Amino acid sequence: MNRVDPLLLGEDLTAQLARLDMGGLGCVELLEQQLAAITASQPILNAYVAIDESAARAAAADSDARRKAGQARALEGVTIAIKDNLDVAGMVSTAGMATRRDAAVAVRDSTAVARLREAGAVIIGKLNMHEAALGADNNNPHFGACHNPHRPGFTPGGSSGGSGAAVAAGLCSAALGTDSMGSVRIPASYCGVVGLKPSWGAISTHGSVALSHRLDHVGPLTRSARDLRRLLPVLAGFDPASAQSRSITMLPTSTGPLRLGIVDFGDAVHCNDDVAAEFVRSLDVLFGLGHRRVDLPAPAFPPGHARRAGLLVCEAELLVEHRHDWQHQRDRFSPMLAKLMSYAEGRSAADLVDASRLLDRAQVQLQQWLAACDVLVTPTTPQRAFAFADAVPANQADLTGYANFSGNPALSVPMAVGEGELPLGLQLVGRVGDELRLIALAEAFQHATRWQPRLPAASHSWGMS
């Protein structure tokens, strides 16, 4: 095995691809470095729940051969790790649930994974997640907590916590997560990486363990915004095998100044003071780029109401998705998850319609805001990552849920926090199909804030510096 090079591991996917293109780095070499880093980090971070080393090595060797033959595809030889609710052929999709540990291995890749593989990406393994994707701390009772690479003992966020941690710690070139009320963007915020929840239906959810057919989105997590430009065209596309897939026309990137909408949330969302202060500084960066501020009115009702409606929608769908296990091995659901699902069990069809209509109202709220601006800007989360010993804040998804209820694209990009401080994400929300504009804005923001590729300082504790 090669000596691990933290500089290489901290680079974004685009830079790693450039190294592979230049020939100074081999695909197998990149993979081996990442595998070594995984091995070293697992006891502390626990980001992965399964690795298929032999399949990954074979794929990397194949990528080296293709590169040598001048047949490199768009993502030839970079590695992608997959949240464990998305099917990877030959591996079990546990969705972080004890009941699914003994599920049959997936016969086929999920559509998103298949598209990555066809573009030459090496699938490295499956990532830790919050049980059933319904929660945002990734303190998984069955597979163990996944820790934040910036501060072990703290949550990486969830439900795609393993995805956020693995990308931040350089344990893959990029990762896939899923996002039903913020599950890509919350770990991106807490782990200091970029996360994109695309327009609803843009990336097929076919081959996933569903949380909610209405709210689920597959999305990539990366170290830089520019990486998303590589991944999105590969991942997006209509999939007739899925009722949750759409042909989304991606709008062109604009170059002129944008109207950035800033909502006065007032008492509707409690943001920590440190978050509010960082947000103001980040806005100044954006305005410094020439964009205009548009002040938007407070929401007609607190997003917490819609969040609870979204929870009911997810819980009711879990009753159907896991019906057999719920009937026959209910004791293998964690007490917390069982409590949520039991609540939904007592609800009526009309209750579910009520919940869905409240989500509709939240969607209209977002649409009305976006009718007055080009991009809505908020903090991604009302707080930074918290210690596992602390209480889980109820409002983690209050700022992210809107984009799930509405199906609008939303991206989290790291704010420029001080040395030694925990990361924090800035959320950009756009019109349906406006992903490229969000990515371009995030890229410009990362440029202005002088983003540099590097592993978290804490990674020295597992030998990465």
Add this chain to the structure above:
Amino acid sequence: MNRVDPLLLGEDLTAQLARLDMGGLGCVELLEQQLAAITASQPILNAYVAIDESAARAAAADSDARRKAGQARALEGVTIAIKDNLDVAGMVSTAGMATRRDAAVAVRDSTAVARLREAGAVIIGKLNMHEAALGADNNNPHFGACHNPHRPGFTPGGSSGGSGAAVAAGLCSAALGTDSMGSVRIPASYCGVVGLKPSWGAISTHGSVALSHRLDHVGPLTRSARDLRRLLPVLAGFDPASAQSRSITMLPTSTGPLRLGIVDFGDAVHCNDDVAAEFVRSLDVLFGLGHRRVDLPAPAFPPGHARRAGLLVCEAELLVEHRHDWQHQRDRFSPMLAKLMSYAEGRSAADLVDASRLLDRAQVQLQQWLAACDVLVTPTTPQRAFAFADAVPANQADLTGYANFSGNPALSVPMAVGEGELPLGLQLVGRVGDELRLIALAEAFQHATRWQPRLPAASHSWGMS
């Protein structure tokens, strides 16, 4: 009042517009002829439930003035009648329900009506419909049955039966209906007119009495396919006030030969023999235009299963939409509707998720068919209009429901039936955004079958010939 001219009333909207453009006809004159025809036909057809003559006359006079001033808009002075579940400012939206007779008059137009009005259309009145839009015979217990202009005593279809009847009988230039499982296309089929259910979200449903947020579509009924080219651009467009509105990119019309998909429904849908025979003749017309046949496999499960799931979705939403009336004046719901809603009252949130997932499966079925062809072609209905004295066939919506479950555009155009026979529709289903191609194909079909503007022979019985 002018003498009624059946030739004028039978002309399509495009021809009436051309006459107005040429100056040989005035907007008030057109309106007066239609008002006279309505008055004559009401005792027999009962197509309208409310007419605002003074508002319509004022609008028509305004249109004449605009035309005189050279300021004619796209639909200046043609008349549109509106199904009574869509808001028209100053009128009550009864949705065909006794409980809503005393509802407050609408303060604002529904979005679709507002767009028509902005384009210069004269709103003539409100049309009869099946109670609550949940049913397809238009034998309304509160407002009286609406009759088929081709054979009074027979159903015009539903739930937009008044829309089908009014367009067929020349009682407006065109009409709006709504379609949740076939409610625009079924009356179009039975009444011998054209009906379009657009892509989900293309025409805003804002300002309607909802049947189902997932399944509802607003759609125009016209005498010719070419009329839809006038109406669709006016009606379609993203409406941020609605969670059920989408920005749909309309695909360009193609000129080359199309792959027409024909499903072998086998025992999954029972089509009457006369319908099957007419369908074969219509296919020959299409193939004669140079289009190719693609044979598609039988559905994985009978559409009747999805139809029942769609019914539950609608029933549960009605419980929420009419909650107050259901609690306080349940005896004013017809026994049939009360029975349906009572059934839904006993269903759980998980039951509703089950129903929704079955609709998803039907959607995927349609998508898989459309992955192998350009346009799917079926009869619109498995039978012709039936007598009110006969039992209502259960399978009326079996061929139309797919496009609601999936959100794909679908159009019904009259087949070329023999003299004296009841009409029958041919259904064309396309990919999302492919409305213009469906319209062009229907136009070519009408041209090939030598469609001529004329009122039904039976209209002599109310003095129209």
